[in-house]
Amino acid sequence: MNLEAKALDIRKDIIELIYSAGCGHIGGDLSVTDILVDLYYKQMNVDPKKMDDPNRDRFVLSKGHSVEALYCVLADRGFFDKKELFDTYSKYLSKYIGHPNNKINGVEMNTGSLGHGLSVAVGMALAGKMDKKDYRVYAVMGDGEMAEGSNWEAVTAGAHYGLDNLTAFVDRNRLQISGTTEEVMTADDQEERWAAFGWNVISIQGNNMEAIDDAVEEAKKTKGKPTVIIANTTKGCGVSFIENKAAWHHKVPTEAEYQQALKELDERRAQL
Amino acid sequence: MNKIANKQVINDVLLEESAKDKDIIVLCSDSRGSAGMKSYAEQRPEQFVEVGIAEQNLVGISAGLASCGKKPFAVSPASFLSTRSMEQAKVDVAYSNTNVKLIGISGGVSYGALGMTHHSATDIATMGSMPNMRVYLPSDRFQTEALIRSVLKDEKPAYIRIGRNAVEDVYEEGNVPFELDKATLVKDGTDVTIIACGELVGDAKAAAEELSGKGISTRVLDMYCVKPIDKDAIIKAAKETKLIVTVEEHTMYGGMGSMVAQITSANAPVKVVNLTLPDAPVVTGKSREIFKYYGLDAEGIVKTVTEQL
Ligand SMILES: Cc1ncc(C[n+]2csc(CCOP(=O)(O)OP(=O)(O)O)c2C)c(N)n1
Ligand SMILES: [Mg+2]
Numbered sequence: 001m002n003l004e005a006k007a008l009d010i011r012k013d014i015i016e017l018i019y020s021a022g023c024g025h026i027g028g029d030l031s032v033t034d035i036l037v038d039l040y041y042k043q044m045n046v047d048p049k050k051m052d053d054p055n056r057d058r059f060v061l062s063k064g065h066s067v068e069a070l071y072c073v074l075a076d077r078g079f080f081d082k083k084e085l086f087d088t089y090s091k092y093l094s095k096y097i098g099h100p101n102n103k104i105n106g107v108e109m110n111t112g113s114l115g116h117g118l119s120v121a122v123g124m125a126l127a128g129k130m131d132k133k134d135y136r137v138y139a140v141m142g143d144g145e146m147a148e149g150s151n152w153e154a155v156t157a158g159a160h161y162g163l164d165n166l167t168a169f170v171d172r173n174r175l176q177i178s179g180t181t182e183e184v185m186t187a188d189d190q191e192e193r194w195a196a197f198g199w200n201v202i203s204i205q206g207n208n209m210e211a212i213d214d215a216v217e218e219a220k221k222t223k224g225k226p227t228v229i230i231a232n233t234t235k236g237c238g239v240s241f242i243e244n245k246a247a248w249h250h251k252v253p254t255e256a257e258y259q260q261a262l263k264e265l266d267e268r269r270a271q272l
Numbered sequence: 273m274n275k276i277a278n279k280q281v282i283n284d285v286l287l288e289e290s291a292k293d294k295d296i297i298v299l300c301s302d303s304r305g306s307a308g309m310k311s312y313a314e315q316r317p318e319q320f321v322e323v324g325i326a327e328q329n330l331v332g333i334s335a336g337l338a339s340c341g342k343k344p345f346a347v348s349p350a351s352f353l354s355t356r357s358m359e360q361a362k363v364d365v366a367y368s369n370t371n372v373k374l375i376g377i378s379g380g381v382s383y384g385a386l387g388m389t390h391h392s393a394t395d396i397a398t399m400g401s402m403p404n405m406r407v408y409l410p411s412d413r414f415q416t417e418a419l420i421r422s423v424l425k426d427e428k429p430a431y432i433r434i435g436r437n438a439v440e441d442v443y444e445e446g447n448v449p450f451e452l453d454k455a456t457l458v459k460d461g462t463d464v465t466i467i468a469c470g471e472l473v474g475d476a477k478a479a480a481e482e483l484s485g486k487g488i489s490t491r492v493l494d495m496y497c498v499k500p501i502d503k504d505a506i507i508k509a510a511k512e513t514k515l516i517v518t519v520e521e522h523t524m525y526g527g528m529g530s531m532v533a534q535i536t537s538a539n540a541p542v543k544v545v546n547l548t549l550p551d552a553p554v555v556t557g558k559s560r561e562i563f564k565y566y567g568l569d570a571e572g573i574v575k576t577v578t579e580q581l
Contacts, residue, residue: 064389090385097385148326185323
């Protein structure tokens, strides 16, 4: 499968979903898309029909506001009906709410309040070790989210228990709601921090599919400690006027912007 | 239709007062936009502290500032403020009795379809159960202003919850009856009393007008001071009217309605019916859709009163 093409198609779905629902967290969706595509179409052992398989890999979207990206990937992979998602997302009485919810097939954990996912992932990885199972656990945090102290409790525990079955991602897009991470709360030394806590640290261009895949492979080979992939991404990646703008954290495109976004993505797709 | 949200009023009052009082400090946790505090942050950079996405730190730092004579207002979504930083609220604010004002924005189910992580439907129960912590849910922009001006004069902890969007006025400009910790009598009546707080006072008022039209004399109490709750007004209502219906944007246990029933049962037993959100994640929808679904809007209140009386 051409993962780059898939990532562009998923981006188009995200734009469509947010435009038709009139809400969503577009910037963070587009920065994390490539990570999700590599995990769900190549790396992770998950099957829509076997979500109760105890050996399945686990994924936790700690930055739960990027739910549109996750839902588009899960729908495309057949975890649930895409039409139902697009018809009802965030609407009255829908089960598809604006954050991951485990009533929905494919979602392991409810998230949305930042700073929970990594602890949960540590628990999942610990259970894997206790049960001598070889599934892997993945979690994605936002860089703004890393200001939550609870994350660093989880980072400590992950290293303490030598959880080499755990891979964390930091979606390092350098933006949060109120501005850049450096203005709001320093996050520049992510690599040093995680390394100091005892993790294997890999820093990559986080919207580059090959770089993501190589990093995940390296994490699988790393023994005795968990791996964090600092994914240096572009918030809003793929749509020129959304890229790198704090205001696009949860703005909804107008009709003209929506058309423009699809056009840009189609052009990129044609160039592949 | 009023367009000014309660949070805007808080921003404006704090902006005005902070020019005169350099000890007023506003703290946000990547929440200045949703808190309506952007203009404050821009105009008072030296009296504004950004802590990033770290609500526990937000409240702890506020308590430290307060212990050194500052007057901090920690402004963050009610959902996270009342749960993530609950122990800081309990120990560093309530128990240590520090002058921290916790402003919970986008409270209750304001965040609608974002789901339960973003709802604060348990905050009256959690904050209200802490000794020393006062809990206020103002109903409209005028009462919000009166409340903020009032708590600026004291040095005690308080948790104030407001909603996300502008709500209909309950009171009129220049005619805002307000006494701290006393319920406001919105409308007098002799058959039934509706006790409401926060955004639902407007619905209670509308319901009362409809009921009065049907010959049911309806009293409405705005119990913005959920704690310390106005005991006297409750006992008076229990003695003078045949039924009390409470209305709140909170789960069924440990909210304002529970507190009302606790007081009436010991002092003046009367039938008390609590209109609340369910003991479950709420259905997906906007605030108004959610209120309607659970019978908390004017129509639902009228229905309950007519059935129960
Ligand atoms: C505990 C908590 N506090 C605040 C919020 C509100 N919130 C949602 S997204 C967000 C910014 C997240 O920034 P970042 O982690 O950098 O994510 P990204 O840039 O990938 O969107 C905030 C403050 C929340 N969801 N949870
Ligand atoms: Mg970010």
